[in-house]
Amino acid sequence: MTTLLMLAALILFLLGVYGLLTNKHLIKLVICFNIMEAAVLIFLVALGHRQGAGVPIVRPEGGPYVDPLPHALALTAIVIGASLTAMMLSYIIKLYQRYRTVDVDRLKRLRG
């Protein structure tokens, strides 16, 4: 199960990289970043997985529980990723107001 998830994460991440390198549309670039972020999150969540384990709360009957630390990591990463996405989208709004385009090629002013 863990291996499968990690493989999925790797494939998703590479898909995201591919999209980031080939797309010219600003919002699609943000979506590609989100796909890569989702891949890393899946990886982190899969890390904590234990076969047949319960939630990480100490219960009277004991028993194994999943590793909570990667999940804390993933939660932090989700918050950071959400704020980064919000920031990217707000930049795109500002850029669109000034350039009237979301195409990277027509937007470029800084080169060389």
Place this chain on the structure above:
Amino acid sequence: MTHLPILPIVIPLLAVPAVFFGHRFELVDGRKVLALVSALGLAVFAGLAVALARSGTLPYAVGGWPFGRGILLIADPLSLLMLGMVQLIFLAAVLFPFPREPEARAAYCTFLCLLQAGLNGMILTADLFNLYVALEITSIVSYALVAYPKNRESLEAGFKYLLLGSVGSLLILWGIGLVYASTGSLNLAHLSRVFGELPHPVRSAVLALLFTGFAMKFALVPFHTWKPDAYGSAPAPVSAILAGVGSKVPLYCLLRIVSLLFAGMFRAGPGGFGSLLVWAGFASIAVGHFMALRQVRLGRLLAYSSVAHIGYIVVALGSASADSVAAGLFHLVNHGILKAGLFLLTGCLVTLRGSDRLDAMRGMSRDAPGLVALFALFSLGMVGVPPVNGFVSKWAVLTSVMRAGHPVQAAAVAAGGLVALLYYARVVGLMCLPLRAGPTAPAGPALQALRWDARVSLALLAVFCVALFFLGGPALRLLSGVSGIVVAPQDYVQAILAGAGP
């Protein structure tokens, strides 16, 4: 237990609401608070220096939690060096007049405060997860500060920086996740014990992810593309801070991680990763200088020069001898001070001329002879000519890289100086040319007297530049002690594993 190691993080964080609401309700000028924060930071730096002279390393368990449970911070001479740099560059930058209209200043001052807290956190943290959090605070705030002027260039630069920087952060996060997956720990000291026993492919994967991620943050070729845009479009004090310390602290983090997790690199001399670093640095030197030659705008020229100088530092660190690491750290300090000074000066020149195009700089030596003289002084340092600090560290880098057995890179360091001489001489030469006659020539506006605080900040940086030339020998001896920590980090590991305070 002394509380000194947490103060550099707590002071700027406490100042954040003071700055924001103080500005919002016009109670206090945010710049004054920022200057006070930096001055307090320097005082804490002095206190830490005294404490470290006695004990060597200063671990600090936040909230008094036992080792392995809570957040751990640690101060040692290497982090002390970076802390001093950050406070100094911040002090110089906040003494400078702020850009734009007052109502947006609340955000600007708040971001600067957060940036300082984030950088100090990255320097002091002793575990990978808090490193990631501090890195993200620093990065997000930098993205916002770069786009702060909200004109076309700065928005485009900000978006580029934001996208590339976020991808870098993701790679770092994956690397950290992989470390946890294979060891079950994120504490750097603990990792330095167990990480060496992992299978080779895992270690290589972790190193590849962390190296690529951090290289995106400190703009090593080929991940440098955001840098000229960002530094060329950001307000001058922001460029000064980002070039002076913002790109140096991720480099420090990578150095710390490599020194603790991949200690073999320093023990076995130049190995696989060392030669990768050395060649990446070589590429940075070549690309940075070549691109700087072709620039027509001052800000972008300085940014490309920064790419080249990051290359010098990486070549020196990658050579992995105690001497070359000391030389690299010294060049890191010197370049930070020089480049901060150059960006602040560029800010003055741009307010005089309304543009940072090189041809707009004509006639500057008549309008502002003092600024041009200072610019020439800092440029000499960048080229590596005595009597400025850049000479000492560049010479040390050159000789130590040569001794470590990398003649090609040493030649690149030397040749890079010549190319830098070409483009800096062109800039200073243009400033000394008379204004072009004709209707297109900008009328030389009357020079407004620089405010006293701007003068203090420039004088501070200039004094450091010249002083570090004359004290170059002692400074290098001091730094060779610090580089000893990088090469053999036992003290650091011991201090944490011994119990991390009460």
